[in-house]
Amino acid sequence: MDDAPPRHKLETTEHIQTFVIHFFRAETSREATLLRRLDVTINGAVVVTGGIVSFGFSSPDVSHVILLANVLALLGFLFVEARRYQMYAKQRYRVRQIEEDYIAPLFNQITQDTLNIDYDPFIDHGVVTSILNHKPPISRLEALALRLQRVYIYFLSVTFAVWLAKLFVGYAGQPWWEFINQQARLGNVSGSAVFIAFATFMLVAWAVSVYVSVVSDESDL
Numbered sequence: 001m002d003d004a005p006p007r008h009k010l011e012t013t014e015h016i017q018t019f020v021i022h023f024f025r026a027e028t029s030r031e032a033t034l035l036r037r038l039d040v041t042i043n044g045a046v047v048v049t050g051g052i053v054s055f056g057f058s059s060p061d062v063s064h065v066i067l068l069a070n071v072l073a074l075l076g077f078l079f080v081e082a083r084r085y086q087m088y089a090k091q092r093y094r095v096r097q098i099e100e101d102y103i104a105p106l107f108n109q110i111t112q113d114t115l116n117i118d119y120d121p122f123i124d125h126g127v128v129t130s131i132l133n134h135k136p137p138i139s140r141l142e143a144l145a146l147r148l149q150r151v152y153i154y155f156l157s158v159t160f161a162v163w164l165a166k167l168f169v170g171y172a173g174q175p176w177w178e179f180i181n182q183q184a185r186l187g188n189v190s191g192s193a194v195f196i197a198f199a200t201f202m203l204v205a206w207a208v209s210v211y212v213s214v215v216s217d218e219s220d221l
Helices: 013-056 065-112 125-133 140-167 176-183 191-215
Strands: none
Touching: 013 065, 013 140, 065 125, 065 140, 065 191, 140 176, 140 191, 176 191
């Protein structure tokens, strides 16, 4: 039995450059598409938050619970966006590596000598690994933290501030803790417990955001 024929290889610089150009165009197109998907999720969070905040202040009879429901809605958007951000981060990683390892050396050669642009292309092995196993460069937890730090911490903070404003409508000067305990009551749960839970949640969210901003290198979104 004859041996299997060898796989076709890109043997010339022209073939390699043509392949990389078309691959780069495809990857940048995918990156733009995934970025638009992130924008759709963010726009949904903006619309939902704006609608709930407006409804919350439309009448004094509207319960503050509607604003707590907005927190759950935002967390839902956050989990969806974390998955989408993972996919976007993978495409962004590939595009950046091609820019750094192939296109930048090409421009470097051009600036050094406009008549000599022939060079050995180098692509980081991480790009090959990313193509073969489809593994995003960041975990789901990292994606959650990054999207919280970039976007959703502000939505949650606005919701918390509006919730407090809603509670203090009609405040008549009595001890504020007693007032909150009365106004923030949620069924059989005391208002003070609801306030402490929400405030603790916000402190943790801000702590995560500050920590991510310090340690993360995913800073070019």
